[in-house]
Each structure stands twice: as C-alpha cells, then as structure tokens.
Amino acid sequence: MKAISFQAIYVLWLREMKRTWRAKSRVIGSLVMPLFFLVFMGAGFRKATLPGMPAGVNYMTFLIPGIVGMTLLFGSMFGGLQVLWDKEFGFLKEIMVTPVTRLSIVLGRMAGGSTSALIQGFMILILSTFLGFRIPGITGLLVCVAFMLLITFTFIGLGLAFASKMKDMHGFQLVMNFVVFPIFFLSGALFPIQELPGFIKPLIYIDPLTYGIDGMRGALMGSSAFPVWLDFAVLSSICIVIVSIGSILFETTEVGQ
Amino acid sequence: MEIVSVKNLTKKFKDFTAVDGITFDVQEGEIFGLLGPNGAGKTTTIRMLITLIPPFSGGATVAGSDILKDRDRVRENIGIVFQDPALDRQLTGRENLDFHARMYNMPREKRLQKITEVLELADLTEKADELVENYSGGMQRRLEIARGLMHAPKVLFLDEPTLGLDVQTRRKIWDYIQKLNRDQGTTILITTHYMDEADYLCGRVGIMNRGKIVALDTPRNLKNLIGADVVTLEMENGDPGPFGKLDYVKKTVAHGNLVNLSVENGERKIPLLMEFAQSQGVKIKSVELHKPSLEDVFLQYTGTTIKEVNTDSEERSRIGMNIRRGR
Numbered sequence: 001m002k003a004i005s006f007q008a009i010y011v012l013w014l015r016e017m018k019r020t021w022r023a024k025s026r027v028i029g030s031l032v033m034p035l036f037f038l039v040f041m042g043a044g045f046r047k048a049t050l051p052g053m054p055a056g057v058n059y060m061t062f063l064i065p066g067i068v069g070m071t072l073l074f075g076s077m078f079g080g081l082q083v084l085w086d087k088e089f090g091f092l093k094e095i096m097v098t099p100v101t102r103l104s105i106v107l108g109r110m111a112g113g114s115t116s117a118l119i120q121g122f123m124i125l126i127l128s129t130f131l132g133f134r135i136p137g138i139t140g141l142l143v144c145v146a147f148m149l150l151i152t153f154t155f156i157g158l159g160l161a162f163a164s165k166m167k168d169m170h171g172f173q174l175v176m177n178f179v180v181f182p183i184f185f186l187s188g189a190l191f192p193i194q195e196l197p198g199f200i201k202p203l204i205y206i207d208p209l210t211y212g213i214d215g216m217r218g219a220l221m222g223s224s225a226f227p228v229w230l231d232f233a234v235l236s237s238i239c240i241v242i243v244s245i246g247s248i249l250f251e252t253t254e255v256g257q
Numbered sequence: 258m259e260i261v262s263v264k265n266l267t268k269k270f271k272d273f274t275a276v277d278g279i280t281f282d283v284q285e286g287e288i289f290g291l292l293g294p295n296g297a298g299k300t301t302t303i304r305m306l307i308t309l310i311p312p313f314s315g316g317a318t319v320a321g322s323d324i325l326k327d328r329d330r331v332r333e334n335i336g337i338v339f340q341d342p343a344l345d346r347q348l349t350g351r352e353n354l355d356f357h358a359r360m361y362n363m364p365r366e367k368r369l370q371k372i373t374e375v376l377e378l379a380d381l382t383e384k385a386d387e388l389v390e391n392y393s394g395g396m397q398r399r400l401e402i403a404r405g406l407m408h409a410p411k412v413l414f415l416d417e418p419t420l421g422l423d424v425q426t427r428r429k430i431w432d433y434i435q436k437l438n439r440d441q442g443t444t445i446l447i448t449t450h451y452m453d454e455a456d457y458l459c460g461r462v463g464i465m466n467r468g469k470i471v472a473l474d475t476p477r478n479l480k481n482l483i484g485a486d487v488v489t490l491e492m493e494n495g496d497p498g499p500f501g502k503l504d505y506v507k508k509t510v511a512h513g514n515l516v517n518l519s520v521e522n523g524e525r526k527i528p529l530l531m532e533f534a535q536s537q538g539v540k541i542k543s544v545e546l547h548k549p550s551l552e553d554v555f556l557q558y559t560g561t562t563i564k565e566v567n568t569d570s571e572e573r574s575r576i577g578m579n580i581r582r583g584r
Binding site (some may be wrong): 005007008010011015018019022023089090091093094095096097098099100101 | 329335339343346347348352355356359360362
C-alpha cells in the first residue's frame with residue numbers, strides 16, 4: 001500500500017475542477033462581495049490616510065491585498081467545508097471505502113480546493129488592475145503567489161477540521177459567522193494593524209490571515225507591518241499545524257448513516 | 258473456504274447495542290444474506306465489515322485481512338453498494354465510474370474497457386454522459402451496482418440493493434447479481450428485509466433481529482425447520498376427527514369449520530384428502546395450501562413478522578425525524 005496515490009489526488013482534483021466549472025455562476029457570485037468591498041470602500045476611503053499606512057500609498061492600493069486575502073479565505077474555507085456536502089449526499093462514503101490513504105484524500109482535496117480559491121484570488125487581482133492597481137514585477141508576483149498558496153492551504157485545512165467534526169450542514173452558518181468573519185475582520189485586511197489598541201492586538205497576532213495579507217502587501221506594495229520573511233515563517237508554521245490537525249480529524253471523521 | 262469470518266462482532270451507540278455479539282462465516286463464492294427488519298443491525302454490521310466504523314468489541318476478517326488492523330487491504334478486496342445513494346450528482350454517470358476506477362488505481366486501458374463493460378451491463382450506455390442528477394432512482398441504483406463491480410472485488414457487499422425499486426427493476430438486478438456470482442465467482446453478502454429476495458438469491462441466510470442472528474441456514478432448511486406444509490380445509494359439514502387418523506397427517510388443528518392439516522408435500526396430498534373426505538361423506542367447500550416461507554421462519558424465531566417490526570421502526574424514525582427537524 002503506497003502512502004500517496006497520485007492517480008487518486010489527480011481525480012479528486014479533477015472532480016473539484018469539474019464541479020467548479022459546472023457551478024460557474026456560484027463562483028462568479030462569490031466574487032461579488034469582495035468586489036463590493038473593494039469598489040465601495042476603496043472609493044469611500046480613497047483620500048484617507050490611516051495611521052500605519054505606508055506613505056505615498058492610497059487606500060485602494062492598500063486594500064487590494066486585503067480583499068484578495070478575503071477572497072482566498074472564503075473560497076478556501078468553502079473548499080474545506082465541501083466535505084459536509086459530500087457527507088450530506090453520501091459521496092464521502094464512496095471516497096472513504098476506497099483503498100486510498102486518508103493522506104492522499106486530504107491532498108487531493110487541498111489541490112482541488114486551492115486551485116478553485118486561487119482562481120478566484122487571481123480574478124480579483126486582475127480586476128483590480130482596472131482600478132489602477134500596478135503589479136510590481138515578477139519577483140513580487142511570485143512572492144505574492146507563495147503567500148496566496150499558504151493562505152489557501154491553511155484555510156482548507158481549517159475548513160476540513162471543522163467539517164470533520166460536524167455531523168451535518170447545520171453548523172455551516174455558525175462557522176461562517178463565528179470563525180470566518182472574525183478571521184477576516186481581525187486580519188488587517190481593511191486597516192493597518194500597527195496602531196490598534198492593545199486589547200485587540202493578541203487576537204490579530206493569532207490570526208493566520210494577518211500574516212498572509214501582510215506578506216502580500218510586502219510583496220505587492222513593498223511595505224509591510226512585519227518583515228516579509230517573518231510573515232512567511234509564521235504563516236508556514238501555522239499552515240503546517242492546521243493542515244495536520246485537519247488531516248488527523250478527517251482520519252477519524254464519522255461517515256454519516 | 259470462508260472469505261468473511263465474523264466473531265462476536267458488537268457495536269454500541271451510547272447505551273444502544275445495535276449489533277450484539279454476532280458470529281458467522283461466509284464461504285467463498287456464495288451469496289449470503291442477512292435478513293431482518295429495519296433496525297435489526299444489518300447495515301451497522303456491513304459498515305463495520307467495510308471498515309467505515311470500528312467495532313465496539315469482537316472482530317472479523319474479510320478476504321483474509323483484519324477489519325481493524327489491515328483496513329487498507331480489506332478495502333482493496335471489497336466492493337460496496339450502499340443503501341442510500343453515494344453518487345456525485347454533479348458528475349455524469351461515466352465520470353462517476355471514471356472517478357471510481359482511478360481511486361482503485363486502474364490503468365487507462367483497463368479503465369476504459371471496464372467503464373464500457375459495466376455501462377453496458379447496467380443498461381446505461383446511452384445515458385452515460387448525462388449528469389446523475391437527471392437519472393431516475395432505478396438508473397442511479399444500477400449505476401451504483403455497476404460501479405461496485407468495476408474493480409472485480411473478491412467480496413461484494415450489497416446493502417438493501419433493491420430497496421424502493423419496482424418489480425421489473427428488482428428482477429433485473431437479481432439476475433444481474435446471480436450472473437455476477439456465477440460468471441466471476443464473486444462472493445456476495447447482501448442485506449435485505451424482503452423475504453422473497455433472500456429466498457430467491459441466497460445460498461444461506463442469517464436471520465437478524467435486534468442485533469442478533471437468531472437463525473442461520475439455507476432457505477430450504479430454515480423453512481423445513483418450521484415443519485411441513487399446511488393444508489386448510491373448509492368443511493361444510495362433518496367432523497375433522499377422521500383426518501387426524503390418516504398416517505400422512507402429522508397434526509390437526511380445527512377451528513370452527515376450518516381444519517389445518519400438517520402434511521409433507523401438500524400439493525400431492527390434496528387429491529388424497531379429497532378422496533378420503535368423499536369416502537367419509539364430508540363436503541369440502543374450499544382448500545388452501547400454505548407452504549412455509551421465510552416470513553414464517555422469522556415469525557417463529559422472533560414472535561413477530563418483519564412487516565410489523567418495520568412499521569414500528571418507520572413510525573419511530575418518522576417521529577425522530579420530526580424531532581430533528583424541530584431543532
């Protein structure tokens with residue numbers, strides 16, 4: 001028994017792609033909210049300079065990495081929580097009785113989920129160039145993509161962890177309201193984190209998305225709250241921990257009746 | 258040689274014992290049935306054997322591998338058709354089969370050949386490229402059974418394979434199961450609460466009730482345990498007494514103007530009984546022959562009929578569902 005079956009990872013990825021393609025309208029629809037944030041907030045605060053924002057950068061430019069992070073967060077959590085749909089429609093049983101290791105199943109799901117989320121993230125990035133956003137060059141872009149990947153893996157892992165512990169789809173909205181939205185608002189996607197009051201800072205420091213968005217800002221704008229290498233180190237560590245937890249919980253998930 | 262060997266297998270859910278220390282073997286190449294009402298523990302048994310849930314105590318081997326210690330080996334050797342649908346409805350029939358084949362690491366050529374083959378077998382070739390959500394219930398069922406066979410498993414588990422299907426489709430699926438068993442030598446373990454299904458298909462049947470196997474034998478032997486055929490005579494006049502004195506009548510029970518006679522080979526005894534009645538001057542209004550069915554066997558061992566138990570548990574689960582919805 002091989003630990004990793006590439007054929008299985010491929011077909012799990014392929015399935016996700018087909019499903020995403022067939023649900024095109026849903027994917028497009030999921031871009032609407034980030035775009036609203038981007039356009040309306042970006043326009044509204046256009047002239048604002050917030051304490052902590054790098055000099056010479058307008059709010060729109062500052063906001064774009066945050067909104068890309070938001071899109072990745074929602075897309076990835078959704079990807080991880082897809083397990084709940086598979087539970088609901090019985091397909092998880094079909095996956096779980098095959099002689100494929102749980103590790104391969106998790107990797108396949110990661111591959112599929114992160115591809116979908118990345119496509120969404122890139123669409124926002126591309127659309128934002130119409131709002132005057134300049135992509136800084138190939139190195140910056142590659143560093144940005146590395147952070148985007150880490151963000152998707154982290155939150156697919158988190159989604160997987162929740163989905164493995166939940167019996168049905170009833171808890172989905174709860175996770176969205178009490179996990180996803182706080183992660184988004186506390187990440188500094190919308191405002192600089194340097195000048196925030198002390199009581200809220202610890203929450204920001206434990207939010208993985210903080211480092212993802214800060215890293216992307218470093219890569220795209222050339223200025224960030226933490227050094228980019230530190231963002232990368234912290235986010236990678238959190239990513240490994242969360243993905244491991246997600247995989248372990250998935251291993252023991254009860255497949256519905 | 259036994260290919261499935263179950264010893265003292267037990268599963269508890271909180272304080273409810275779903276499967277209560279069952280022991281049985283399935284021989285290689287046979288069609289083995291677990292017969293019982295809803296909630297008897299059949300599906301839970303299957304779920305343990307296919308490594309979806311661990312047993313509480315006891316254990317089993319499937320195709321020589323332990324269901325706890327060697328789960329991946331078990332998974333390689335089994336196929337399963339679940340009671341409720343386990344298809345991806347957003348994929349086409351062909352894509353569902355392709356997914357399965359790749360998960361079982363089948364090389365490309367074999368994959369394509371098998372997909373064509375089982376689509377043919379399931380009579381779905383024309384519908385292969387339609388999304389499964391547009392399939393009828395029977396088509397989905399056939400697709401699932403076809404999928405279960407693709408990787409030529411040593412043991413195929415079928416959990417209520419014809420539940421809710423019309424008579425024609427059931428027949429077709431039965432033929433299909435038999436063909437498979439005959440041509441490929443696949444061992445089949447099937448659960449059902451249909452008496453006729455167990456009787457028609459299975460070499461041996463284990464009757465399950467409340468988590469226990471209460472009887473296990475060939476359908477014929479089980480029915481013989483119940484005893485002989487019963488001929489019921491409706492008499493217009495006369496006395497049932499003389500019938501009891503006939504040497505081929507084992508037992509006589511009279512109630513009102515009806516008399517039940519236990520005899521072997523009832524259909525051959527009816528003419529003799531008619532002649533005898535005439536000679537005694539007894540006028541017979543009607544005759545009925547009842548051959549023992551698995552239903553009688555179930556009744557004998559559990560004191561209730563499968564239908565009664567099913568109605569009960571359906572009621573219970575309906576109430577349960579209402580409670581769940583209410584939350």
